Amino acid sequence: MRTVLVRLHGELEDLAPGRHRGRVIERRLDEGATLKHALEALDVPHTEIGEVSLDGAPSTLAAVLSDGARVDAWPAPPEPPDAAVDARFIADAHLGALAKRLRLLGFDTLLAGDGSDSALAALAQSEGRILLSRDRELLKHRRVARGRLVRALDADEQLVEVAQRFGLRHAIRPFSRCLECNAPLRGAERGEVDAIVPPRVAGSQSGFTVCTGCARVYWPGSHWRRLRERVEALCAAIDAPDAPAPDAPTL
Numbered sequence: 001m002r003t004v005l006v007r008l009h010g011e012l013e014d015l016a017p018g019r020h021r022g023r024v025i026e027r028r029l030d031e032g033a034t035l036k037h038a039l040e041a042l043d044v045p046h047t048e049i050g051e052v053s054l055d056g057a058p059s060t061l062a063a064v065l066s067d068g069a070r071v072d073a074w075p076a077p078p079e080p081p082d083a084a085v086d087a088r089f090i091a092d093a094h095l096g097a098l099a100k101r102l103r104l105l106g107f108d109t110l111l112a113g114d115g116s117d118s119a120l121a122a123l124a125q126s127e128g129r130i131l132l133s134r135d136r137e138l139l140k141h142r143r144v145a146r147g148r149l150v151r152a153l154d155a156d157e158q159l160v161e162v163a164q165r166f167g168l169r170h171a172i173r174p175f176s177r178c179l180e181c182n183a184p185l186r187g188a189e190r191g192e193v194d195a196i197v198p199p200r201v202a203g204s205q206s207g208f209t210v211c212t213g214c215a216r217v218y219w220p221g222s223h224w225r226r227l228r229e230r231v232e233a234l235c236a237a238i239d240a241p242d243a244p245a246p247d248a249p250t251l
Contacts, residue, residue, distance in 0.1 A: 036061035045139035047147035050076040084171040092133040097155035106173030183213025
């Protein structure tokens with residue numbers, strides 16, 4: 001066995017057991033354990049970790065620890081805006097409201113079913129998706145390259161948290177994805193949807209969008225205006241994350 005000393009910094013401290021917060025933590029690990037093992041033994045998923053140091057020098061999560069090693073870890077920094085251009089997400093089954101908000105803002109977001117952690121991690125890896133979850137064990141999976149342990153409980157606050165972490169603000173393209181199935185939307189003429197929408201809508205509206213996946217039709221009626229208010233509220237909260245978001249209709 002090897003004894004190592006670990007110090008968590010910034011928001012990583014909040015992930016440690018209460019008795020260890022703000023303190024140097026002593027851990028006993030098997031021979032051959034890496035820096036990643038030491039941190040995840042404290043229930044800190046590797047997706048949450050940024051810079052690390054070993055005995056005062058910059059290091060990597062793959063570094064093997066010697067007896068008496070001193071480990072420092074800092075949280076992953078916000079990603080630059082240009083990293084969000086092609087950002088694609090997969091949210092676990094408990095984050096349905098967050099997934100719908102990401103779709104509203106135009107981000108390709110799958111909502112996972114009840115499959116195994118291994119299957120979900122494999123899907124995230126194969127499609128290059130950022131995994132969003134409140135399950136620490138899932139985010140520790142070796143196949144998960146990018147992810148976020150979502151801290152907030154409120155869906156709007158979750159959206160702000162994810163947008164800040166992955167630099168999404170300038171990549172927002174609202175009303176470009178279906179809220180229900182995540183497929184892209186396309187413009188449609190009235191004649192194309194006359195047989196689908198209520199007659200009063202067909203007679204009063206001229207602009208429609210159609211989901212390229214489930215064929216759901218959207219138009220700028222009262223519900224669309226409420227969603228527009230929600231988009232504006234969410235964008236304001238992203239710009240000023242410490243300020244409460246204005247009240248707006250729920251999704």
